[in-house]
Amino acid sequence: MRSVVLVTGGAGFIGSHVVDRLIAAGHEPRIFDQRPSPWHDPKDVQTIIGDLRRVEDLRRALRGCDAICHLAAAADVGEVHAHPHWATELNGGGTLNVLEAAREAGVQRVVYASTVWVYSDVPAEEVDEATPLLPPAHLYTAGKLAGELYCRSYAELYGLKTTVVRFGIPYGPRARPAAVIPSFVDRALRGEPLTIAGTGEQERSFVYVEDLADGVVRALAPQAVGKTYNLATRETTTIRELAEIVRDTVGAVDIVHTDGRAGDLRGARIDSTRAEDELGWRAHTHLRDGIAAYVAWLREQPGTSVAAPTSAPAEHRRLARVARAGLGNPAGVGIVALIAVASATIAVILGARQDAQAADFTALGSAILVPLWALTVVPWPPEHRRHQVATTTLLAVLGVVLLGLLSSASGGGGVHPMRIALAVALSACLTSAFRILPRRLAALRPNA
Ligand SMILES: NC(=O)c1ccc[n+]([C@@H]2O[C@H](COP(=O)([O-])OP(=O)(O)OC[C@H]3O[C@@H](n4cnc5c(N)ncnc54)[C@H](O)[C@@H]3O)[C@@H](O)[C@H]2O)c1
Structure with missing residues (x-):
């Protein structure tokens, strides 16, 4: 059935792919974001510019919606660290606003984007959705976990049909440049050394963003109501291995090590069997293929030093976009x-x-x-x-x-x-x- 689905954070990295996936699945996405989408023209996808911190903006955006995929957040861990109040307002308070606006508007279905960082303080080698969690050390995790708890409370108290999806570390086209894979690829493209915080033995579960978006859309299914799903991959990779894959894909550069980061994500293996069994979801894209696809996408982007030559008008547009971004x-x-x-x-x-x-x-x-x-x-x-x-x-x-x-x-x-x-x-x-x-x-x- 065709549903009108509000995607908060729909102008962002993962949210924009959720928009694409919803369209492919025959739904009608509506973007809610504080900024216009660089990826979707408002003529093609209805776009509401608003602030997650204002319930009235969400009320306005929710008119006529059947469901919400809530992805807007302070998703950059470094920014959370630098601006804790702002981040908590968004990740905790903003999620509360989404749930409250949904309750008021009678929108029953909410899928909430959380993170496998919630497992970062659990001293286990392998974790799944039944693993008891410990109080998190990092404020980003605290905010995302608060959102999960609010989902549960709204389900219990007001009967809202909520689903939590915990993302593995996403990568792929449209990724924010500060994330590990984009920054490795960027450095490799410039011929600069790849810097690893700590030993590089910490394991990560990287998921190709289009696979994640598929998982979010599948989580709208009725059987997902009241459930939590890990959306991660069986394929775990150490940061050291990642650097080597990037080096193999892009070109020979040095790999250097620096001090580890405070509150860094522990590298437990994330089990996503529940999503496989109940939603039929799997992260199909292997890391090497995903990185190759990301590099190919990046090469087509304006402002990339290795981009193919472009025609004169395209070059002017490229320069204008680079100048706007710089300004x-x-x-x-x-x-x-x-x-x-x-x-x-x-x-x-x-x-x-x-x-x-x-x-x-x-x-x-x-x-x-x-x-x-x-x-x-x-x-x-x-x-x-x-x-x-x-x-x-x-x-x-x-x-x-x-x-x-x-x-x-x-x-x-x-x-x-x-x-x-x-x-x-x-x-x-x-x-x-x-x-x-x-x-x-x-x-x-x-x-x-
Ligand atoms: N990127 C990751 O590593 C990662 C990992 C696990 C989970 N997640 C979660 O996935 C979701 C999406 O992450 P992303 O990587 O696409 O982030 P992103 O920063 O690319 O997108 C977030 C979007 O939210 C919007 N936004 C921020 N503040 C807003 C506000 N006050 N009102 C309205 N919109 C606002 C931003 O403009 C942006 O478009 C987040 O909830 C994040 O916590 C991300």
């Missing part, structure tokens, strides 16, 4: 801003007629560069990154204009010492502010 990245904008101000400083120093004037310009240039540096290296909370980019751009433009004006206005003489002192004091205040502000912004979030 949204605070670190990238910060580096460009630092280069621009440093170049302007060097230019005015070289144009100085006296040593004293050159010294003044050096002081002024440094007074602009130091707060710009603080803006570039201290990450702002994700929802304020646009403000970080705008502040960086503004400071850089003001800095370059100011240096130009001072250089032409001061003729052969130096800058008044009071002005230099004022600039240095202002620089110190701005630098402190740009170091403290991101933390304050994170703390000011509702419920923080």
